[in-house]
Amino acid sequence: METVRAAEAELMARLPEGTLMQRAAAGLAATCARLLTGRRGRVYGSRVTVLAGSGDNGGDALYAGAALARRGARVTAVLLVPEKAHPGGLAALRAARGRVTVEQEVGLADFSRADLVLDGIVGIGGRGGLRPEAQPYARAARRGAVVAVDLPSGVDADTGEVPGVALRADVTVCFGTYKPGLLIDPGASYAGAVQLVGIGLEPPAAEVTALQHADVAALLPVPGAESDKYRRGVVGVAAGSATYPGAALLAVAGALHGGAGAVRYVGTAAEEVVRRFPEVLVTEGGPAGAGRVQAWVVGPGGGEGVRQALAEALASDVPVLVDADGLTELGRLGPDALAGRTAPTLLTPHTGEAARLLAGAGGGTPPAADDLAASRLATARRLAADYRATVLLKGSTTVVADPGGAVRVNPTGTSWLATAGSGDVLAGLAGSLLAAGLAPLDAASAAAYLHGLAGREAAGEPGAPTTALAVAGALPAVWRAVRTP
Numbered sequence: 001m002e003t004v005r006a007a008e009a010e011l012m013a014r015l016p017e018g019t020l021m022q023r024a025a026a027g028l029a030a031t032c033a034r035l036l037t038g039r040r041g042r043v044y045g046s047r048v049t050v051l052a053g054s055g056d057n058g059g060d061a062l063y064a065g066a067a068l069a070r071r072g073a074r075v076t077a078v079l080l081v082p083e084k085a086h087p088g089g090l091a092a093l094r095a096a097r098g099r100v101t102v103e104q105e106v107g108l109a110d111f112s113r114a115d116l117v118l119d120g121i122v123g124i125g126g127r128g129g130l131r132p133e134a135q136p137y138a139r140a141a142r143r144g145a146v147v148a149v150d151l152p153s154g155v156d157a158d159t160g161e162v163p164g165v166a167l168r169a170d171v172t173v174c175f176g177t178y179k180p181g182l183l184i185d186p187g188a189s190y191a192g193a194v195q196l197v198g199i200g201l202e203p204p205a206a207e208v209t210a211l212q213h214a215d216v217a218a219l220l221p222v223p224g225a226e227s228d229k230y231r232r233g234v235v236g237v238a239a240g241s242a243t244y245p246g247a248a249l250l251a252v253a254g255a256l257h258g259g260a261g262a263v264r265y266v267g268t269a270a271e272e273v274v275r276r277f278p279e280v281l282v283t284e285g286g287p288a289g290a291g292r293v294q295a296w297v298v299g300p301g302g303g304e305g306v307r308q309a310l311a312e313a314l315a316s317d318v319p320v321l322v323d324a325d326g327l328t329e330l331g332r333l334g335p336d337a338l339a340g341r342t343a344p345t346l347l348t349p350h351t352g353e354a355a356r357l358l359a360g361a362g363g364g365t366p367p368a369a370d371d372l373a374a375s376r377l378a379t380a381r382r383l384a385a386d387y388r389a390t391v392l393l394k395g396s397t398t399v400v401a402d403p404g405g406a407v408r409v410n411p412t413g414t415s416w417l418a419t420a421g422s423g424d425v426l427a428g429l430a431g432s433l434l435a436a437g438l439a440p441l442d443a444a445s446a447a448a449y450l451h452g453l454a455g456r457e458a459a460g461e462p463g464a465p466t467t468a469l470a471v472a473g474a475l476p477a478v479w480r481a482v483r484t485p
């Protein structure tokens with residue numbers, strides 16, 4: 001957010017005072033008017049409550065409230081810190097015949113009755129969760145829609161963390177740029193539908209980005225006329241066991257749909273794999289004795305040989321993706337196990353595995369997985385720095401962090417993907433993209449993107465429970481959809 005604040009300051013210095021706030025408030029009021037018209041047929045006569053905190057976020061909300069009052073809405077502003085309410089916004093609201101209250105009981109009653117609430121308690125200047133005077137609003141019942149101004153109050157703009165309670169919004173109108181906190185859970189789950197209002201800011205180079213269809217289409221490998229299967233890359237999969245061949249089958253299914261020219265399987269589930277997928281090359285023994293591959297996937301379905309397979313794969317000079325039981329083993333070894341690597345390593349933990357990796361990096365007891373889920377951005381960044389590896393942290397928002405600092409959040413997830421074996425498909429898919437030559441950040445974020453879309457496709461609309469194999473089966477369709485302009 002520092003970069004956003006700096007960009008705002010630079011732009012404000014060139015514009016007449018208040019210009020950006022007027023643009024922001026006008027965009028906000030327009031969205032509110034549309035929502036009220038949709039719900040009640042008109043703005044006139046509707047009840048609007050403005051929750052105004054002590055900064056410019058409250059100023060935006062008060063000016064937007066004034067605009068709605070001029071169109072006949074019955075607007076009440078609740079001042080949470082009366083002595084610090086934005087003077088210009090307050091004057092505008094009063095001039096438009098809006099009501100103002102500093103009584104919290106009156107405020108809460110108004111809040112519960114309103115057709116629409118504007119949450120201008122705090123925006124990107126907020127620190128450390130909602131303060132006591134604002135907390136009752138996060139818990140109170142309401143019948144109307146809540147529109148968050150720039151950011152749901154209580155969500156950390158930089159990380160999506162929610163220290164304490166936050167005000168859940170139906171719509172968030174954000175100004176100038178998407179704040180990371182709107183894209184990463186738990187913050188993202190408080191934001192509702194996010195609308196961007198341009199205020200003339202030149203977006204700074206963002207620290208956290210999300211890919212869209214066109215970005216992914218540009219990354220996906222497309223075979224040229226000259227490409228034979230070896231030029232397109234061979235991905236090696238060391239996964240599963242004779243007792244548990246399922247993970248091997250799912251990782252191979254993901255890999256077959258990931259753009260590599262061929263899939264080589266090593267491990268004790270070889271018989272099952274070939275029966276199901278006759279096109280797969282299989283080798284006895286571990287990665288060291290297998291033929292040449294351009295990337296290894298190690299760990300899904302672990303099995304007896306995971307320790308040896310991981311050691312052999314890490315000793316190779318090609319990119320290695322470590323998943324599942326491979327991560328547990330890596331957590332035991334700690335970051336030193338990657339120190340001698342000459343090619344990139346991609347780690348794909350869920351939060352439980354992330355906890356074991358962090359314990360391996362720092363010694364001591366593993367942190368609680370729930371705590372890591374609440375701070376996904378920080379967790380992914382810390383793992384990437386500790387292991388000097390690219391990290392894809394799976395979960396309600398998948399976050400990919402590069403050791404160089406770049407972070408991508410995946411916008412395509414669906415909760416239907418939380419199904420057994422879905423991670424095995426993702427590992428195979430990402431490994432296949434690595435073998436096809438994508439950099440680890442690109443391979444991981446493109447794989448998460450396609451996997452999320454495939455999950456949605458497999459679950460259907462409205463969603464229904466689906467299976468990991470169906471997710472793998474949906475990959476060709478979403479690959480085509482992404483490549484369709």
Ligand SMILES: NC(=O)C1=CN([C@@H]2O[C@H](COP(=O)(O)OP(=O)(O)OC[C@H]3O[C@@H](n4cnc5c(N)ncnc54)[C@H](OP(=O)(O)O)[C@@H]3O)[C@@H](O)[C@H]2O)[C@@H](O)CC1
Pocket residue numbers: 008009012020021022024053054055056057058060121122123124125126127128129130131134149150175199
């Ligand atoms: N800059 C621009 O060009 C534009 C900015 N725009 C808008 O301005 C917003 C940023 O405004 P901002 O910088 O005034 O900060 P803001 O988010 O209102 O809060 C700071 C105040 O809140 C307080 N406070 C802190 N933590 C808190 C907490 N947890 N809970 C409660 N209160 C807390 C803190 O008070 P203090 O700590 O001093 O008591 C401080 O006074 C931005 O999000 C966007 O909406 C748009 O108009 C477009 C142009």
Ligand SMILES: [K+]
Pocket residue numbers: 057119120121122123148149150151152153
């Ligand atoms: K807000």
